[in-house]
Amino acid sequence: MSMGSCALRNGSTVTVTVHFQGDFMKLSRTIIAAAFIAATASLHAQSINDAQIASIVVTANQVDIDAGNLAEKMGSTADVKAFGKQMVTDHTGVNKSAVDLVTKLKVTPEDNATSMSLKDGGAKNVANLKTLKGKAFDKAYIDHEVAYHQQVLDAVDKVLIPNAKNEELKALLVKVRPAFVAHLDHAKHVQEMVSK
Amino acid sequence: MASGIRAGALLALAVCGLMGCGHPARPQPVTHTVTIDAVHFQPATITVRVGDTVVWVNKDPFPHTVTAASGNLSSPDIGASDSWRWTATSAGDLPYVCKYHPTMTGTVTVAP
Numbered sequence: 001m002s003m004g005s006c007a008l009r010n011g012s013t014v015t016v017t018v019h020f021q022g023d024f025m026k027l028s029r030t031i032i033a034a035a036f037i038a039a040t041a042s043l044h045a046q047s048i049n050d051a052q053i054a055s056i057v058v059t060a061n062q063v064d065i066d067a068g069n070l071a072e073k074m075g076s077t078a079d080v081k082a083f084g085k086q087m088v089t090d091h092t093g094v095n096k097s098a099v100d101l102v103t104k105l106k107v108t109p110e111d112n113a114t115s116m117s118l119k120d121g122g123a124k125n126v127a128n129l130k131t132l133k134g135k136a137f138d139k140a141y142i143d144h145e146v147a148y149h150q151q152v153l154d155a156v157d158k159v160l161i162p163n164a165k166n167e168e169l170k171a172l173l174v175k176v177r178p179a180f181v182a183h184l185d186h187a188k189h190v191q192e193m194v195s196k
Numbered sequence: 197m198a199s200g201i202r203a204g205a206l207l208a209l210a211v212c213g214l215m216g217c218g219h220p221a222r223p224q225p226v227t228h229t230v231t232i233d234a235v236h237f238q239p240a241t242i243t244v245r246v247g248d249t250v251v252w253v254n255k256d257p258f259p260h261t262v263t264a265a266s267g268n269l270s271s272p273d274i275g276a277s278d279s280w281r282w283t284a285t286s287a288g289d290l291p292y293v294c295k296y297h298p299t300m301t302g303t304v305t306v307a308p
Contacts, residue, residue: 086296093258093276178235179256182299189298 048112048163054102055109056118056160057173060152061091061098063122064145070129071141080138083145083190087183094176101172114155135194142191149184156180222247225283229253230302232260232274232294237302244284245307253279260300264292269304 064087071084102109109115125144132140156177164170225247231238233255244250252262252274259273262280269290271280284306294300 089296090258093256097257175234176257179258179297182235182297185299186297 048159050164050166050169051107051110052112052115053160053164053169054098054107055111055115056155057098058095058109059115059118061095063118064091064148066122066126067129067141067144070126074129074133074137075141076134076138077194079190079193080142083142083186090179090183094179097172101168105166105168138194142187142194145187146184146191149180149187153177153180153184225249227251232256235297235300237300240302241305243305243307246284246287249281249283250304251279251281260294260296262292263295264290266290
């Protein structure tokens, strides 16, 4: 077991405990989750504005589109390929709605700790997936999708919806939330099939 | 005399047509709407009659389908802001899902 600390901008500290179980993917997921939680906790403490929320929404969708594109090409089963394709379709649709709305509201998405953390985590995930093939790819991809959708849902519930000031932006977040729940359920189902 | 009988018969037919003569007139086909919003069919259950039409309107920003395991209830992709119409041709219960989002379920009950 290893323990580390992550200092936040507001001066508080998040302690991350990692349990080594001889499973690299579990370690990787724990680190991704810890970074995401630390970043959103930081924003929560600082109060987040609509331009930052817009950036997080667009980035969160784009990260899953990138991973989905890869799964569509490199997945070894029809279920994994289909799930990847659906993530591309759905998150592209959500992003179009988000971009249409912020354009209408004349809001320019603003980079922040959470969106940068998402972007960085997404790039690392894609780089890791590109080194894998067959069942190892399927497992790593779908495990990450389960963890990722859970983290995005937590951020939607605890940070994005409570802090959104514009009513239309808040309504969009509320409207697309069930899609993330459906994706999480679907990802768990594919995860069970991949584990067999 | 014969023309009087014919006139009486025609009158009887006309009255029968107006009153129904014990055979209730079949209701006019109705169009029902199911909204697809926030990854849900609303309403999730609907009862229609043979001859009625159901229109599914997709208000989500990505495609859905209306896919039943049996019967002829099977849509192509219904894109964002698109709709799909289906007319009930036989009685029965038709549970359906969105093939892309299996958590989305609905049922059309078709009465004779």
